Amino acid sequence: MRLFRKVLKALGIYKLYEKLLESEVKSGNLPNHIALILDGNRRWAKMRNLPSWLGHEKGAKKVEEALDWMLDLGIKTVTLYVLSTENLKRDKRELEKLFHIISKYLDKALNNEKILKYGVKVKAIGNLSSLPIEIQNKIRALEAKTASNNERFLNIAIAYGGRLEIINATRKIVQDVLEDKIKVDEIDEKLFEKYLFTSHLPNPSPDLVIRTSGEERLSNFLLWQSAYSELIFLDIYWPDFRRIDLLRAIRTYQKRHRRFGL
Numbered sequence: 001m002r003l004f005r006k007v008l009k010a011l012g013i014y015k016l017y018e019k020l021l022e023s024e025v026k027s028g029n030l031p032n033h034i035a036l037i038l039d040g041n042r043r044w045a046k047m048r049n050l051p052s053w054l055g056h057e058k059g060a061k062k063v064e065e066a067l068d069w070m071l072d073l074g075i076k077t078v079t080l081y082v083l084s085t086e087n088l089k090r091d092k093r094e095l096e097k098l099f100h101i102i103s104k105y106l107d108k109a110l111n112n113e114k115i116l117k118y119g120v121k122v123k124a125i126g127n128l129s130s131l132p133i134e135i136q137n138k139i140r141a142l143e144a145k146t147a148s149n150n151e152r153f154l155n156i157a158i159a160y161g162g163r164l165e166i167i168n169a170t171r172k173i174v175q176d177v178l179e180d181k182i183k184v185d186e187i188d189e190k191l192f193e194k195y196l197f198t199s200h201l202p203n204p205s206p207d208l209v210i211r212t213s214g215e216e217r218l219s220n221f222l223l224w225q226s227a228y229s230e231l232i233f234l235d236i237y238w239p240d241f242r243r244i245d246l247l248r249a250i251r252t253y254q255k256r257h258r259r260f261g262l
Contacts, residue, residue: 014244021247026073028254031207033077034070035229037221038063040213040237047237053097058239060105067154069243071118073250077153077203079125081221085161088130099132102158106138110145119151125197126160153201160197162223169195198225205229208253210246212238228260 038059045055063080070078082102088095109115115122124139131139139156172195176182182191198204205225209218214235218226232249234241 018244018247021244021251025247025250025254028251030074031230031250031253032075033079033201033203033206033208034075034250035079035081035206035209035222035226036066037081037209037211037219038238039211039215039219041239043213044237044239051097052094053101055237055239056098056101060101062239062241063105064108065243066241066246069246071114071152073246076151077155077201077206079155079157079198079206079222081157081160081219083126083158083160084220085127085130085159085164086220088159099135103132103135103138106135106142110138110142115146115154116149119149120146120154121149121152121200122146122154122156123200124156124158125165126158127164128159130159155198155201157221160221162218162220165197166224168197193224196224198222207258208232208249210234210249212236212241228258230256230258 041055041059042052043055044058045052067078083098090098109122114120122142122145124143128136128139139158169192173182173187173192177184177187193199193204196204205227206222206229209222209226209229210232211218212234214233216233218231222229230253232252234245234249236245
């Protein structure tokens with residue numbers, strides 16, 4: 001398959017197909033909110049007999065590319081599943097390498113002029129207190145720097161779990177009921193969403209969720225918000241994710257008829 005792709009690229013056919021696909025996608029109904037489950041970094045590295053941290057490094061670089069692709073397409077909101085609460089149970093040395101990579105790319109984001117140029121509000125969602133202090137501080141700095149931006153939204157789900165998010169929201173609601181800030185009969189879906197990590201978003205529910213690596217599950221990601229999302233599962237590891245894969249996923253989304261449970 002790789003050899004076939006190389007032949008197509010050499011002949012220029014591959015690039016032509018990508019341009020035609022892009023034109024088709026841009027003329028259709030684009031998703032406002034795309035959520036990405038960045039899966040397969042470690043397996044990508046293992047296939048090449050490389051240390052797992054190199055897979056994470058390659059994956060982080062791919063995130064930069066993918067964000068540029070979605071910016072070019074005009075996608076307003078992007079949510080990245082960077083690190084789950086379960087991932088925090090991994091080997092200490094692997095986590096140290098991973099945190100180093102995250103810290104490095106947060107530094108790059110802090111100095112990225114595109115974020116301000118395109119009015120991107122950056123927000124981290126998850127149990128941030130479980131992260132190293134250095135990373136917490138850089139996240140706060142990035143959020144503060146982009147706090148007044150409201151044209152586009154980039155959400156970084158880090159130390160995140162969907163069940164944790166729902167439990168946290170429930171606890172806050174119970175506390176507000178006990179303090180007479182809200183009445184029990186006022187609790188509905190709209191009010192509940194105000195207590196979720198994504199409450200700052202104009203469109204908290206992803207239109208499209210894309211997961212790489214071939215796994216076909218959400219893995220505790222945006223459990224509430226993705227109730228009616230369109231799900232696309234790709235049989236490639238995240239570091240191998242290409243622009244054409246994004247375009248194909250969006251085209252598949254455009255061909256579906258969203259019923260929202262009706």
